[in-house]
Amino acid sequence: MTFGELGKYLEELEGVSSRLEMTRMLAKLFSEVSPNEGRLVAYLVQGRLGPAYANPNFGVADKMMVRALGEGAGELFRKLGDLGLAAEKLSGEASAARANHKLNSNVQIQNVYLKLTEIAEVGGKGSQEKKQELIGDLLQQMDPVSAKYAVKIILGKLRVGFSDMTVLDSLSWMVAGDKSLRPTVEAIYNVRADLGEVVELIKKHKTGPEIKKLQVTPRTGTPVLMARAERATAAGEIWKRNKSCAVEYKLDGIRIQAHCVKGKVVLFSRGLENVTEMYPDVVKGLTKQIRKECIIEGEMIAEDGEGNFLPFQQTAQRKRKYRVEEMSKKIPLVFYLFDVLAVEGKDVMREGNEKRRVILEGLVKTGGGRQTVRLIWRKTAKSAEEIDKYFEEAIARGTEGIVAKKLDGIYQAGSRDFNWIKYKKSYDASTLADTTDVLVMGYDSGQGKRAGFGMGAFLGGVYDKKTGKYYTVGKIGSGPSDEEWESLEKDLRKYIVDRKPEEYSVKKQAECDYWVRPKFVVEVKADELSASTAMHSSGFGFRFPRFVKLRDKQPEDVTSLSEIERLYKMQKRK
Structure with missing residues (x-):
């Protein structure tokens, strides 16, 4: 597919308000591309060069783009308020001025993607001038519509207005002609939260039966959508659902999924952001204390000198991109682990919770001074009364409450179910039960x-x-x-x-x-x-x-x- 053809789709998508119509249009778009092109298109239609957790920043502001577009761009920008539209008009004028030089609408998507990646990766001394030059070279090859959308992508201002979920719907429509395959496609995305890879996989397997047979497992470096807990208002309600359960502290911290492989650690947030550079102390702790390649999950929280949990407001001060080292010393974090998803490349999400806990315990080195990485407190409850007892202990310890986990419950990526049930102090308050x-x-x-x-x-x-x-x-x-x-x-x-x-x-x-x-x-x-x-x-x-x-x-x-x-x-x- 050419970038010009993609540009026409983007133009149509911008004018569509119906989600169903948008879904069908995306289904048609993905049906017309190869598997590799499908991966790139999945990123480009959302104004990105990669998945959310690995999307390079172009580092191009409006002023730089005005310079890259050349004479008349500033005035057009002031008039139109949109540099994409300015690029489109300038490109059209250039084409008209050079009647014997037809601007190219046949530049292949792969070539544009490579050029955009090159622009994003330019850094160091003289990078602004180099970026301007590369942008100018790229736009000179393009027809007006292509130029408009290339500029919008570079500036991070592509506003087509759909989410990853709409793309997943469109893949079902592409294969089955309806939404019947959506649960299957979403299950793949939940384990491999890379939309481009999901599109490529679906394109390669083509039919519904083939897609349903796909066995996708967790892979270090690609985040898994995190499992979520249902609510309960009393210990008896938990016991009624899960006669056999473990009880863990519910901490008011920052949930993190850590991917550890060959001495390298990558940290992902619940929102699929790569936050590794924000938490050097946690990375150092994981490097020292984790024995094998694995994907593990837990909650980071700040503690005082006596081991008491600090309020979320203090933990949240660590969510920053500047003064990182200074803040890591001022507010050190403890990473409390509560689950494991994969070990040495083996998927353990379908193992029961009790077995996963045993596996997790075998991954963590303990002893020898202050431990940054620890296992979450956990007890097995044999009655509703014991759940209540552990709940009171958790509150006394300064936590939000407890999470009760079904002992044979699997890890349901991206789902909320009763394998995990949270019971918080706020449920006993006079205000609305829970935030x-x-x-x-x-x-x-x-x-x-x-x-x-x-x-x-x-x-x-x-x-x-x-x-x-x-x-x-x-x-x-x-x-x-x-x-x-x-x-x-x-x-x-x-x-x-x-x-x-x-x-x-x-x-x-x-x-x-x-x-x-x-x-x-x-x-x-x-x-x-x-x-x-x-x-x-x-x-x-x-x-x-x-x-x-x-x-x-x-x-x-x-x-x-x-x-x-x-x-x-x-x-x-x-």
Whole structure:
């Protein structure tokens, strides 16, 4: 496929608001490419050169692009407000001026991808000039539409408006003509969270029966989507579901998946970001203490000198890209391990939880001074009374509560099920049982003091996997500090879209001044949930919601609509 043909698809996709139409269009696009091209297209249609965890930054700002585009670009940019459109117009003018020189719409996708990669990888002295030169050379080879989208990709401003989940849907449509293969395709993605690789695999195997036979296992270097826990409000509820379970502390820290191989360690966040460079102390600890190649999971948390867990706000100070070494000494972390997914290339996710714990214990070296890497506290419960006892011990230790794990339960990548059940202190409080994680769907302009921040309140939504849509539960305008509020608005501003995304279900009364594409997940605490069919599409609304913190999660990992319904019922039982 040529980049010009891809550009035409991107142009059509930008004009589509229907998610179903977008899915079918993507299915047609992927049907027309080879397996290798499919991998590249999967990245390029999302404005990337690789999966989210390994996507190089082009390091090209608007000013540099104006210089690369040449004479007239600055004036066009001021007039059009979009450098992609400016590039398209300049390319068209160049073609018209040189009637005997037809601009090329036949540049192959692979060649453009290689050139884009070269631009991203340029560094060191004179890198800006070199990038400008490479961009200029690339655009001179392109037709106007291709130039427009190449510029948007380089600037990180391609806004086609679909998620990884839409691409997975499109692969099912491509093969089966409907969504029937979506669970199979998603199961592959959950274990290998690289959209390009998933597209390539599906393209190579072609038919539904072949795809269903695919045995995809964890691989060091490629993150696995993390398993999630369901909720319970009492020990008896846990015991009713899991008569045989282990109980572990639920820490309020930073969840991490560590990939260890040949003395090298890579750390992935819940949101699939490579965060290795943020935590040198944890990397050093893993290098010293882990015996074999493996993929392991746990929670990082800060402790004081006496081994007491510190509040999340202090642990969160380590989530930074600057002053990393200084902060690692000021706030050292302990990495508490609670699961293992693979050892020496062998998949152990389908082993029972009890067996995985034994395997995990055999991986960690202990003894000899302060240990950065430790095993999470764990007890086996033989009754509901014992679960309650361990819960009280966990609270006294300063944790959030407990996670009860079914002893024979497998590791369900990317799924939330009752193999793991969380029971938190907040479930006994007078406020709403547990916090919720919501997607920031959009926001309203600020008034009064908030006018200076550009945002007065943001609209939060929950997800329904059955429909693939987000449903509103409330507007949140309190909780964060002024600095947090200003920082959030600054981040949201980068992801504003011209119209409400198709996957957002919003009633007229809840509409926003600005819509934001699915990206940011926020933890929210509220006093209660009320029935709100007139105002909110979920049918429920928060009373007195407060911002707690940004969450490192994928948009689809927010609280589900069914969970909101369950929380409402829990509240009514109090």
